[in-house]
Amino acid sequence: MSNDRSTTLTRRRFLTRGALAASALALPYYIPASALGRGGAVAPSERIVLGAIGIGGRGSYDLGVMLAMPEVQCVAVCDVHKSRREAAKNLVDRTPGNKDCAAYGDLRQLLAERTDVDAVLIATGDRWHALASVLAMQAGKDVYCEKPACLTMAQGQMVVETARRCARVYQTGAQRLSEANHVFAIEMARSGRLGPVHTIYADCRWRDGLRQDWLPAEPEPPKEELDWDVWLGPCPWRPYNAGYVNGGGWYHYADFATDVAMWGAHTVAQALAGLDMTNVSFIEFEYAGPDATMVTRLSNGVRLVLFRTSGSVWEPCQYWHGACGERFDGPEGWVAAADGYTKPDVSSPAMLEETRKVVSEYTARTQRPMNHVQDFFDCIRSRRLTVANPEVMHRSMNICLAADICEQLKRNLKFDLSKAEFVGNREANRMRSRAMRAPFVN
Numbered sequence: 001m002s003n004d005r006s007t008t009l010t011r012r013r014f015l016t017r018g019a020l021a022a023s024a025l026a027l028p029y030y031i032p033a034s035a036l037g038r039g040g041a042v043a044p045s046e047r048i049v050l051g052a053i054g055i056g057g058r059g060s061y062d063l064g065v066m067l068a069m070p071e072v073q074c075v076a077v078c079d080v081h082k083s084r085r086e087a088a089k090n091l092v093d094r095t096p097g098n099k100d101c102a103a104y105g106d107l108r109q110l111l112a113e114r115t116d117v118d119a120v121l122i123a124t125g126d127r128w129h130a131l132a133s134v135l136a137m138q139a140g141k142d143v144y145c146e147k148p149a150c151l152t153m154a155q156g157q158m159v160v161e162t163a164r165r166c167a168r169v170y171q172t173g174a175q176r177l178s179e180a181n182h183v184f185a186i187e188m189a190r191s192g193r194l195g196p197v198h199t200i201y202a203d204c205r206w207r208d209g210l211r212q213d214w215l216p217a218e219p220e221p222p223k224e225e226l227d228w229d230v231w232l233g234p235c236p237w238r239p240y241n242a243g244y245v246n247g248g249g250w251y252h253y254a255d256f257a258t259d260v261a262m263w264g265a266h267t268v269a270q271a272l273a274g275l276d277m278t279n280v281s282f283i284e285f286e287y288a289g290p291d292a293t294m295v296t297r298l299s300n301g302v303r304l305v306l307f308r309t310s311g312s313v314w315e316p317c318q319y320w321h322g323a324c325g326e327r328f329d330g331p332e333g334w335v336a337a338a339d340g341y342t343k344p345d346v347s348s349p350a351m352l353e354e355t356r357k358v359v360s361e362y363t364a365r366t367q368r369p370m371n372h373v374q375d376f377f378d379c380i381r382s383r384r385l386t387v388a389n390p391e392v393m394h395r396s397m398n399i400c401l402a403a404d405i406c407e408q409l410k411r412n413l414k415f416d417l418s419k420a421e422f423v424g425n426r427e428a429n430r431m432r433s434r435a436m437r438a439p440f441v442n
Contacts, residue, residue, distance in 0.1 A: 051076040051117040053107045055088040059123030065373050067095045076114050078104040080227045106230050107132055111139040127235045127256045130155035134162045134442050142169040144376045148265035149393045154433035156397045160390040171376040171386040172393040174269045178372035180359050181344050182270055185337040187358045189274030194330030201327040202267040204306040205313040209257030215241035234436035261400035269396035270326040285406040285413045306403055405431045
């Protein structure tokens with residue numbers, strides 16, 4: 001997709017085009033069918049030109065999924081780790097239709113130089129998600145950003161406002177919103193088949209981002225191998241230690257991560273999708289203690305249960321038997337889904353007889369594919385909102401981050417969803433933002 005959308009035809013451009021056309025008529029030539037979009041290929045003019053930023057574990061997976069799509073051509077990759085960007089470049093260059101991929105160590109350079117890029121994948125560490133998204137949208141790129149999409153409520157609002165102001169397509173990587181088992185569970189609740197839903201559950205068992213200490217300083221690696229200053233980005237400066245960068249050690253530190261929001265970013269959006277949130281004005285949080293399930297109450301009377309235990313997210317529980325689960329309870333029954341399911345859990349086997357019908361009705365109504373990445377690329381072409389658009393992201397992340405603040409303050413809180421502020425609690429409201437380290441600020 002070209003960034004030159006001008007329709008102005010100057011005299012010079014007209015004469016140049018005329019000369020080229022005349023010379024073309026005078027000579028025999030061959031145009032490959034792939035250039036015309038035949039034989040299942042996508043014509044170059046119709047391809048979405050992609051850049052990939054942050055290409056470690058999750059990022060390399062996402063990039064592989066995107067490279068498998070014929071409408072995508074990746075021209076640039078970026079990572080502060082030299083080994084990762086070289087591996088990603090090699091992956092891209094081996095993929096049909098993608099060659100001569102450029103590699104960058106600083107996303108700001110990629111965004112400034114690659115005016116040919118239509119969209120970017122952002123799968124950096126969590127500390128960079130919001131700022132990278134904002135910078136990319138300001139540079140005219142559409143954004144697919146992994147979750148959690150922000151570290152603070154203020155950062156989430158920054159993403160929402162930038163997407164609106166710059167008219168950019170944005171999708172957060174809450175991919176279960178586009179998976180059939182989860183869609184079935186969500187639609188069973190949303191369509192009223194369970195009766196008026198009174199309780200919803202979201203899997204929030206992963207606890208992290210709690211440590212406030214620093215690791216001891218170690219010699220920094222050469223900047224070409226790992227740019228530590230850029231790795232830190234907008235977070236507070238800390239001395240280099242390999243424990244942060246190896247094996248995702250940064251997950252454990254409050255400077256770089258979140259607590260409830262780290263796993264809730266996966267599941268709260270799924271739970272909310274089964275409800276009509278139009279007239280929900282506030283949510284109340286009840287502090288129950290460390291590692292305890294937190295019960296919240298929406299203003300429409302529905303209980304949102306943030307399920308927590310001290311065990312692993314992959315251990316069985318009473319609500320589902322996998323990770324990243326959600327469940328909906330109503331007077332007519334309940335339904336749940338999680339990772340690794342061949343079919344959803346239901347209170348009555350008869351419910352499963354409607355599985356295909358419920359999912360088909362969803363796709364007919366929304367015209368969305370059961371593929372989260374494809375939904376992003378489809379929306380790039382149509383310019384409509386994605387299934388996990390900025391507002392969906394911001395609402396679910398605000399609830400997750402409010403739960404984090406409730407945990408930190410160890411007190412009950414009431415949060416106004418429309419104003420994105422706590423009611424009558426200045427201390428909690430001060431915690432809605434963090435300072436961003438210069439020069440990594442919007």
